[in-house]
Amino acid sequence: METNHQLKRADFIFKNENDWKEVLRKNINRPPHELINELISSELKGRGGAGFPTGLKWKLSAEVDSDIKYVICNADEGEPGTFKDREILSLVPFKVLTAMAICGHVVDAKEGYIYLRGEYFFLKPELNKAISEFEHYCKEINLDFCIRIFMGSGAYICGEETALFESMEGKRGEPRNKPPYPAISGYMNKPTVINNVETLAHAYTIFTYGAKRFYDLGVQYSRGTKLFSVSGDTPKPGIYELELGMSLTDFVNDFGDGDTKAVQVGGASGFLVPRKRFAETTIGYEGKLIGISLPTGGSMMLFNSSRSMFNVLDNYLEFFREESCGQCTPCRVGCQQLLKGIKAVKTGEKNAGHLDKLLRLAETMQFTAKCGLGQSVANSFSSIVENFREEMIY
């Protein structure tokens, strides 16, 4: 496929939010089905996890009959290498609040929560100030919607939506079985729309400029823009809004340090792409055009040739081993064994063939683990071991 296009920068998310009152007023006076159709035709997909179509999510929740429903903004942002949600909440909080309230209008929910990770406690005072101003305006225009912050306490797994509900209910953050899906039965077993911070910020863009403006950006199956958190061996680490559908070659030409050996796309639970596959890799959601999917929020970590891929994998596995909730055996024991296994191969205690056993174990976890954490360990494990096998051994 063609990879001759340059990276396309965009500036929607952080553009000023001064028009939030107007956007809110205008949109809560539109019928819910019209707003849902707008979102559906924009083809916005969730920016926090599985890439579920946002319009469809709202529609499902809107169709359930219930006296109480909730809207939750997922600001747990725990994926290593991801730091864009914090920036959105500090720079344009009103966009997120407005989108939550519009969602409340669409699905008929009166209560919203922001689940903010404990590490971002310092954001809380400013965010609370924005919320009071926001609620004050809601009263003025007779909109019955309130928003509360719920603080996390240092557990990555609580970013998983059902673990997040458990946590809000005062329990250990252990994921539930799905179905039922949150849209039907979420927080307090009530219908709940849960969206990532960035997803809500994009919804604001769509409700401000219309679906077409958003749809015209990006490529088939991956419409619109996305915030990328760029870190690692790059001369310009930071947060960038780019159109989806870029080739990894173009990305590395722009952000690399001239010696990029591999890029980890999507954080520790994402994939490692080695240099030889940059050209064939397009950044976007799965679809015909795409070589790789974005399992999480657009983290791009660059590694140059001075980095040991063994150390990288070791660090990721240590992360998963610690953050596994321990509820299901494939993940609890699997993470421990993978970590132990690569160390044993490295020290020569086991021969290189042991890596193949570990690859099969990772694959088993992908199919048998209860939630996305255990299921996605294989992404980084297999892509690193398969592409940098010699570094695992010597």
Place this chain on the structure above:
Amino acid sequence: MLDYCLLILFSSHYFKPMDTSATLVKNLADQYGRSRHNLLPILQGVVEQEKYLSESSMIEIARELDMPASEVYGTATFYSFLEHKKMGRYIIRVCKTITCSMKGKNQVLLAIEDMLKIDVGETTPDGTFSLLQTNCLGFCHKAPTMLINNDVYTDLTPEKVRDILSEYLTKSKEGGQNGN
């Protein structure tokens, strides 16, 4: 762990919890409510004040919320920021995830250990600092990073971290009780 839970359960019948914790817990329960879904904010409130969850405060929470102490313990120990071991007034959490560890986290950690004369997991004898490691703080573009209580410090170097700790030391000597 089971033994420990039982110990907590039984001790609730025999020992009267410390008064300061009891008042704090009661106030928090008044503020947030006494349902199960109010548990996390209450636990966080205690940790905010006392830096950790003592046995007596967990028992007191169980009593206020009318739930088994083992459930309080089970929930609290799930969360890495809800310490259940006595902590210093300033809890240092150095990020050990990938980017920070590539960008010099070990040197930063060594500088702290050297200056405070403690290892990871320990508290200074005067109870001022505790040193821990933590996972990605969401500032990888400014690695290496650390938290001291709720404040984030980025782009750390050994020199910078020594300056930061010196300020805390001065603050803690001058302020006595006032350091947050």
